[in-house]
Amino acid sequence: MPINRVDRLNSLLKEVISDIIRRRVKNPVVSELITVTQVKITKDLHHAKVYISIIGDEKVKAETMDALDKAKGFIAVQASKEVVMRFFPSLTFILDDSVEKHMRIENILNQIHEDERKRGSKE
Template sequence: MRLTETPYNTPMKHRQLRVNELVKRELSAIVAREINFEGVLVSINDVDVTPDLKSAHVFVSVLGSATGASVIDKLEAHRPALQAELSRHVVLKYTPHLVFHLDDSIERGARVLEILQNIENPRG
């Protein structure tokens, strides 16, 4: 089994993979419980905690009427409370500073599928 590689082209350690998944799972539960996004489905797709555990890049997808920027702004506004709640649920040497990013990979994937369908079944 090949390990996931970091941007520095070195194999990611199993521990770091476990930390990423743990933070993702707990943060997903906290966001679902603590923040009300009316009419919008917000999903945390991935979390990338730095090796020193001091920051975590959180990749969020948005389905619904709200723009991604407004959801990211709301998450940023709640960041201190989210970090505090995360520190109560996840015991790490440091509580990572959360950095939120909009992940539009689902939308891009849907667009690619739409293009492929149009190629297979051209209108005309």
Template sequence: MVDHARARRLGERIKVLAAEALERAVKDPDLGFVTFTDVRVTPDLTHAKIYFTVLGSEDDKQLTIDALERNRGRLRGEIGRQLGVRVTPTIELLLDEIPASAGALAELLAEAKRRDEEVERLAKDAKPAGDADPYLKPKAQED
């Protein structure tokens, strides 16, 4: 029987336990500033995808990714010890690309807003190219 709500709750618990295990058990000097953003657990509770972000340059990110991969077994062991389920899910660590794409999207929205303000400013000072009132009016009837 598949219980999606239980998988979601287990994912939230794994996210907290992974952060605690990273702070307590992993003593790797290459580990940068890591934030676990989301955990997706399969409905059968056997596999968990842990998404994370890293603060820093591309070199810092790569060093941190390598350090996390080296310590994946230690993280799984710490999570399994405190999780309290019969089978500890296997974990897969994935770099979360959403913050980077959200930043790019925010920049595009700011650019669109700036252009809209520029168009509005130009429209305010604009004058019609022809007559001020371009609509045809009926001719006045002469008596």
């Protein structure tokens, strides 16, 4: 199977799953500050890893991930109505903390630059 087909499916599933989580999952535990950052479907199209970014503390993240895990059947059924495939992949939700890591790195770099400016003004 050509790689571009898998890439297109990943992109399409990302949009569809994101929309379903925002509009149709009615669990109050699911944080409103949630983003589907990436979907990686296997080559056999039977499994998909859905990477989720959540803004909030660890408790909010854990509760949201647990609620999504419980709702994955519902999400898969709703998504299968919009994305026609012979077999709809089983979904696995994975917490994506790359945004937070990036923000921490940015803060550290900003602090380093600030310290360099302070040292430069003292000399």
